[in-house]
Amino acid sequence: MSVAAEHRTATSTRRNMFRRPTSETGFWSWFTTVDHKKIGIMYFVTAFFFFLVGGVEAILIRIQLAQPEMTFLTADQYNQIFTMHGLTMIFFAVMPLGAAFFNYLLPLQLGARDVAFPRLNALSYWVFLAAGIYIYSGVLLGGLPDGGWFNYAPLSLIGPNPTDILEAGTATSQHVSRMVLYSVGLQIAGIASLASSLNFIVTILNMRAPGMTLMRMPIFTWMIFITSFLILFAMPIIGVALWQLMFDVRYGTSFFNPAGGGDPILWQHMFWLFGHPEVYILILPAFGIVSEILPVFSRKPLFGYTAMVFSAIAIGILGWGVWAHHMFAAGLGPIANSAFGLSTMFIAVPTGVKIFNWLGTMWGGQIRLKTPMLFAAGLVGMFTIGGLSGVSHAIVPHNYQQTDTYYVVAHFHYVLFGGAIFGLFGGTYFWFPKVTGRLLHDGLGKLHFLLMFVGFNMTFGPMHILGLWGMPRRIYTYADGMGWNFWNLFETVGAFVIAAGVLVFMVNMVRSVKGGEIAGPDPWDARTVEWMTPSPPPHYNFAEIPVITARDEFWHRKYVGEGEKPPVRVPAGASSDHDPAVAATPDQSLPAHGPGHEGHADIHMPSPSYYPLVAAIGLPIMGWGILMPGAWQIGLLAVGGLILLAGLFGWVLEPSAEETH
Amino acid sequence: MATQTSDYSAPIPGSAETQHATSLGLANDKLAIWGLIGSECLFFGALISTYLMYVTRVGEGPTPADIFDIPFTSASTFILLMSSLGMVLALAAIQAGEMRKFRAWTLATALMGSTFLAGQIYEFTVFVAEGFTLQTSPFSSSFFVLTGFHGFHVAFGIMMLLALWVASMMGRLPQQLHTTVENVGLYWHFVDIVWIVIFTAIYLIPAATSVTTH
Numbered sequence: 001m002s003v004a005a006e007h008r009t010a011t012s013t014r015r016n017m018f019r020r021p022t023s024e025t026g027f028w029s030w031f032t033t034v035d036h037k038k039i040g041i042m043y044f045v046t047a048f049f050f051f052l053v054g055g056v057e058a059i060l061i062r063i064q065l066a067q068p069e070m071t072f073l074t075a076d077q078y079n080q081i082f083t084m085h086g087l088t089m090i091f092f093a094v095m096p097l098g099a100a101f102f103n104y105l106l107p108l109q110l111g112a113r114d115v116a117f118p119r120l121n122a123l124s125y126w127v128f129l130a131a132g133i134y135i136y137s138g139v140l141l142g143g144l145p146d147g148g149w150f151n152y153a154p155l156s157l158i159g160p161n162p163t164d165i166l167e168a169g170t171a172t173s174q175h176v177s178r179m180v181l182y183s184v185g186l187q188i189a190g191i192a193s194l195a196s197s198l199n200f201i202v203t204i205l206n207m208r209a210p211g212m213t214l215m216r217m218p219i220f221t222w223m224i225f226i227t228s229f230l231i232l233f234a235m236p237i238i239g240v241a242l243w244q245l246m247f248d249v250r251y252g253t254s255f256f257n258p259a260g261g262g263d264p265i266l267w268q269h270m271f272w273l274f275g276h277p278e279v280y281i282l283i284l285p286a287f288g289i290v291s292e293i294l295p296v297f298s299r300k301p302l303f304g305y306t307a308m309v310f311s312a313i314a315i316g317i318l319g320w321g322v323w324a325h326h327m328f329a330a331g332l333g334p335i336a337n338s339a340f341g342l343s344t345m346f347i348a349v350p351t352g353v354k355i356f357n358w359l360g361t362m363w364g365g366q367i368r369l370k371t372p373m374l375f376a377a378g379l380v381g382m383f384t385i386g387g388l389s390g391v392s393h394a395i396v397p398h399n400y401q402q403t404d405t406y407y408v409v410a411h412f413h414y415v416l417f418g419g420a421i422f423g424l425f426g427g428t429y430f431w432f433p434k435v436t437g438r439l440l441h442d443g444l445g446k447l448h449f450l451l452m453f454v455g456f457n458m459t460f461g462p463m464h465i466l467g468l469w470g471m472p473r474r475i476y477t478y479a480d481g482m483g484w485n486f487w488n489l490f491e492t493v494g495a496f497v498i499a500a501g502v503l504v505f506m507v508n509m510v511r512s513v514k515g516g517e518i519a520g521p522d523p524w525d526a527r528t529v530e531w532m533t534p535s536p537p538p539h540y541n542f543a544e545i546p547v548i549t550a551r552d553e554f555w556h557r558k559y560v561g562e563g564e565k566p567p568v569r570v571p572a573g574a575s576s577d578h579d580p581a582v583a584a585t586p587d588q589s590l591p592a593h594g595p596g597h598e599g600h601a602d603i604h605m606p607s608p609s610y611y612p613l614v615a616a617i618g619l620p621i622m623g624w625g626i627l628m629p630g631a632w633q634i635g636l637l638a639v640g641g642l643i644l645l646a647g648l649f650g651w652v653l654e655p656s657a658e659e660t661h
Numbered sequence: 662m663a664t665q666t667s668d669y670s671a672p673i674p675g676s677a678e679t680q681h682a683t684s685l686g687l688a689n690d691k692l693a694i695w696g697l698i699g700s701e702c703l704f705f706g707a708l709i710s711t712y713l714m715y716v717t718r719v720g721e722g723p724t725p726a727d728i729f730d731i732p733f734t735s736a737s738t739f740i741l742l743m744s745s746l747g748m749v750l751a752l753a754a755i756q757a758g759e760m761r762k763f764r765a766w767t768l769a770t771a772l773m774g775s776t777f778l779a780g781q782i783y784e785f786t787v788f789v790a791e792g793f794t795l796q797t798s799p800f801s802s803s804f805f806v807l808t809g810f811h812g813f814h815v816a817f818g819i820m821m822l823l824a825l826w827v828a829s830m831m832g833r834l835p836q837q838l839h840t841t842v843e844n845v846g847l848y849w850h851f852v853d854i855v856w857i858v859i860f861t862a863i864y865l866i867p868a869a870t871s872v873t874t875h
């Protein structure tokens with residue numbers, strides 16, 4: 001370290017409230033870390049915990065519905081649990097599980113050392129956790145949100161007791177707090193998503209390894225890119241709707257309250273203008289994971305990479321023009337309904353392109369049926385079923401028949417469970433060896449897949465039938481003699497089979513973290529550059545930043561092929577596809593590694609920081625303030641606001657990372 | 662792409678995250694600000710849409726023609742727009758290395774923003790005194806929430822400007838950090854531009870329609 005730099009550090013450290021934390025290991029390092037890999041692991045563990053919570057809620061729902069006239073749950077409890085099941089799975093399980101993969105893999109796939117804003121990344125995690133704690137604090141504060149995850153107005157204004165309707169201009173009932181938890185809790189979660197989407201967009205645009213053009217990026221990175229843009233533009237819309245909801249339920253305005261002149265349909269428009277892109281926010285990461293797994297286990301390049309990228313972009317754009325298909329029954333009129341019905345059918349085209357490209361990838365390949373491949377192939381099949389029932393929703397008269405029935409529940413579980421969750425589990429089996437250095441047990445993995453696949457189809461398949469037979473969704477019980485008894489019981493059994501599958505997965509995880517087979521850097525003979533580093537990767541990711549000369553860079557370094565002959569494996573680094581002379585063409589003139597990075601100890605990584613955690617703590621305190629009356633409200637808002645501001649100011653004034661190891 | 666040893670290589674406090682060479686050649690934080698502005702467009706777009714939908718839903722309360730004092734708001738709008746000029750001059754000053762001038766224009770920009778904000782607080786107080794409150798009608802709710810959120814954005818901008826001023830006074834804002842000033846400037850100009858749209862939607866369009874209908 002130069003004298004000048006030393007002087008600067010000394011000056012700035014003295015001016016700071018407390019020194020920048022330095023420890024990279026140990027319990028407390030998890031609280032201050034800005035390492036994308038640690039944050040990715042924290043995202044995974046936290047989101048998996050919420051996945052279990054949401055799963056328990058699902059089991060409770062299924063027990064209540066196993067037989068007619070059950071009294072296992074009261075109507076009020078059922079409303080809270082089915083609402084929280086939806087919120088938990090969407091905002092606190094599937095989205096952050098996607099974020100876990102984004103965080104861990106994005107810099108590794110780009111050949112970067114970290115994301116563009118490491119501290120912002122830590123802030124995203126802590127804010128997400130704060131949002132989860134905040135919304136679940138309703139258990140202690142008069143009940144959890146109970147208006148459904150869609151939370152249609154004026155349903156959001158009706159209390160646990162149906163006669164307890166919130167009057168325009170008043171805001172005192174117990175119900176208020178429940179919907180404040182919904183509006184403010186999701187608002188906080190939205191901040192986390194927004195911050196990480198900005199972070200990922202900048203990382204992808206700006207931190208690619210030398211030679212990695214956009215069309216050489218791994219397909220998963222492309223899906224992160226598109227998903228991040230969807231989050232960036234969808235979150236502010238739901239943000240506004242949530243603020244308006246908060247003012248309605250807490251401060252007595254009438255944005256959505258017809259009694260005060262407001263329009264409940266406005267909530268539906270804003271909610272679904274966010275909600276439909278949200279569907280793609282949930283599924284595109286899984287698509288990306290599957291598009292990475294299928295080529296590796298079929299031993300073929302991804303079929304139609306370019307078509308895959310552009311179909312995902314098309315989905316991302318068309319996804320903004322289909323929201324009213326959630327509202328066909330709201331009475332928008334035949335012209336709006338026809339237009340949105342058509343645009344919904346259009347979006348099936350790029351989705352179909354993807355499905356056929358996956359089939360083309362597997363077609364004629366040397367398929368290895370390892371667990372990740374099973375989940376990936378499972379997604380292709382199950383998502384196709386969900387996609388086809390989705391097209392049937394686009395036909396407006398058909399939709400009138402299905403709306404608010406279990407047919408819709410079947411549809412979105414086929415795309416979100418059979419799609420997103422299958423993809424995320426496949427990705428877990430695929431990248432677990434990279435994260436831990438050990439393989440998950442393949443036999444247990446196959447048992448997990450089998451239980452999951454059978455249980456999933458037992459639970460959600462019959463919902464198509466029940467829905468077409470007219471069983472409405474969101475009801476806490478049903479009468480005997482409707483003809484629904486058998487399939488409901490069957491579904492409940494299926495739910496327990498899924499639970500058994502998840503249990504097998506957990507056993508596998510616990511067993512394999514310490515005792516699994518040692519993986520080595522590249523256990524699957526994979527194609528992208530994250531497999532070039534050791535498993536688990538060192539905190540600086542790459543000792544030397546790779547220079548990218550091709551799509552599927554790593555594969556091109558391992559194999560060389562001529563004409564029609566099958567490619568031949570070559571000794572490391574000797575492939576003519578990775579000729580150093582080629583790598584030095586003018587547009588790739590950056591050195592393979594920056595100055596001063598020859599010795600690994602010199603690699604300059606951002607220091608840990610306290611401030612993301614500090615800033616995140618302020619938000620739920622402000623949120624609890626909004627729940628409280630009078631002076632408590634002002635007090636908690638002030639305290640939370642001051643903590644937030646202190647966090648932000650400390651953040652800005654913090655000395656830069658100057659610990660040379 | 663080969664510019665990685667420009668301003669960003671020196672370990673200056675607060676710039677830890679802009680030290681890397683970037684694939685686009687554009688600094689990370691500037692790119693992030695542009696992304697944020699894109700997101701904010703949809704935020705204000707949703708608020709303005711709600712307002713336009715509810716501008717006629719006045720219930721028993723006042724209509725736009727009854728309540729708005731257009732000359733007053735025009736004056737505070739003019740001050741806010743002039744603050745963008747101050748921001749431009751502050752950035753030009755720090756880029757030229759004229760730190761005294763930079764501090765003067767930064768403070769002037771913050772002051773003009775504060776004047777606008779004071780005008781808004783006065784306007785809100787008058788409205789509430791005249792019985793036009795957050796809860797009066799969907800029109801009043803959407804008015805207060807839209808302009809209130811804009812006010813919060815102005816307040817946040819003022820805080821950032823004052824932080825720049827304090828940092829400069831403490832000698833912690835060397836000239837190389839003019840990119841930080843530029844980023845704050847991007848945000849500030851965005852908030853001003855949004856106000857042009859809001860001012861047109863709230864004050865000018867209803868005034869024009871009331872002339873033709875009454």
